[in-house]
Amino acid sequence: MDALDVQADAALEAMADTGSAAEGATSPTGVAVSSPSLSKTPHNPSNSSPSDSSSEIKQIPVLQTGYPKEIAEKEVEEKFLCGYCKNILREPMQSECGHRFCNCCRQKMLQLPQPFTCQACVEEDLEAESCVLSLEGMFEDKAAIREMKKIKVKCINPGCTWTGLFHDYITKHEKTCDKKMLACSLCGSVMSQNRLANHQSKHCPKRLITCQYCQQQMLQEQEEKHRMTCPLVPVKCDRCSTSVPRNELKNHQERDCIHRDVICPVPDCHKKMPKEQFSSHLNESPKMVQKHLLYLFDRIAQLEQELTNVKMQPPPETRQSEQGVAASAEGGGARSQQDGADGSQGAVGGAESAAVPESQASATLKLHEDLMSVLHGEILRCIRQVEVLMAGRARETTAVRDLSGKVENLQRLLGTVDMRLNEIQPGRLPISTAEVGTLVECADGIATWCIPQFSQVRREAVNSPNVYRDSPPFTTGSMGYKMKIRIFADGDGSAKGKAMSVYLHLLPGPCDDLLPWPFQADVHFVLIDQKDFKNHKSGSIRSPITEQSCRQPSATSAQPGFGLEALVTLLEMGSELSRYNLKDVLYLRVLVDLKQSKLPARLKTLDPRLNSTGFRQADGATYRK
Incomplete structure (x- = not known):
């Protein structure tokens, strides 16, 4: 293991021991990692084992280094590479020895044991004292920054075709690329940036959700367990x-x-027995009915007697007062007259206390009567509101019925209009919702299709069901074939995601009965080079006369097309974006060569001067015999 690896391992252990966070860091491959849960767990090498190696890797923070060399379209010069991480410089800093380092690498080296040696100086066989780096003396290398702005780079995120200058990459595209791989801050799953928001709102198992029954918040992964114990879940x-x-x-x-x-x-x-069988149990036999009725009468009489006894008994407070009066009366004969007077006053007080519960009962009864009155008024108000709502619903039902009748009448009228239009134009087809652009040239089998806002057409082909776009219809001549061009901006079939596909589709025309079938011609597709008009992308195909796509089209069924699955690759479109897609506009030309077909001969047979036996031709004029 060389000195560079030893220093890197020491940096990893130092950052792990201090619990440095890795949120927002970028790996050498350009993948940003955001995992707060990992940064909270310190790494303890003494407790690790060989079987725990995968978990240890997840806990070590991802250190930021230079830009990966793979982003450069050509090999990068040695002077633009970091002397520590050997990647393309990120925020270039120059040392006193003249070598360049990333600013983030300089921060790492400051945490390593000092003095720190420059490996580039060591490789140049300089003296040991000259190889020592003065990390505090490093300064921002503005010359390198200016020179690196013009390096041509590309995005290495999977599926991204962006290319441009290094300055645009580090200031704009690196942060905004929708194909950038990010880690979910909740569960740690790595995915592209354009999928992260949808993942965190709909699919992440660590997202917070609310139980629709008890409104308790929990993690989505705990939902199933909660439903097994939720007291309000319907069972x-x-x-x-x-x-x-x-x-x-x-x-x-x-x-x-x-x-x-x-x-x-x-x-x-x-x-x-089950409750639904109880009624039949009472009617099993006349004797059984008599037996149960007698029991019911006895039970009713017993309950009435208990209710009467309850009504006749004074309240508990009254009984306690009577007991107090009796006790005071018994002690009156043994006491003095004053005590007797006090006893009589106590008796009066007991009578007053006995009257208190009666007044309380009256107040309670009055309160209940007031509540019943209020409830009665509320019930009447609710009944009136229900009546008003019922009347409104009846009016709305009538209005809906009238509108439904009008809609049916309009549908019948539209059907009649469609039938009349079909009688006037039997070959009429509905306008395609996929049509885009205009035909800037259309004559003698040559059509030039202008496609504006091609970047939007490409995005829709990738992210929406509109995978293709059609040109406006055109004909090969005054009595020629009617057709349209169809383009798949993101490819079709085996070329999906690799190349742009173009096809030609035949349409029902006014002169189809006079034309020879199957359709026979050589078709040439040309993607026009708008920059210097020299490097056009072209492809040719001969019509497959044995297939359905070249037969006479029908007004009632869709006609398949024929063409080229790969006119131009998406890689070529990306590298030559300003050549074929100038100002976000594409020009696609189609040339239909009918020289090899039977159409010229068929058109000649339509001349009565060549077919009729009642005419003759001489000196450029026609005379009747």
């Missing part, structure tokens, strides 16, 4: 299959379930 009664909250299930099974078991209260019966 089904195993007897009647009714859903009730878990904390009310026992009460439901004992009091409300229609299938619960009941015991007949008649002393001579005590038969146990």
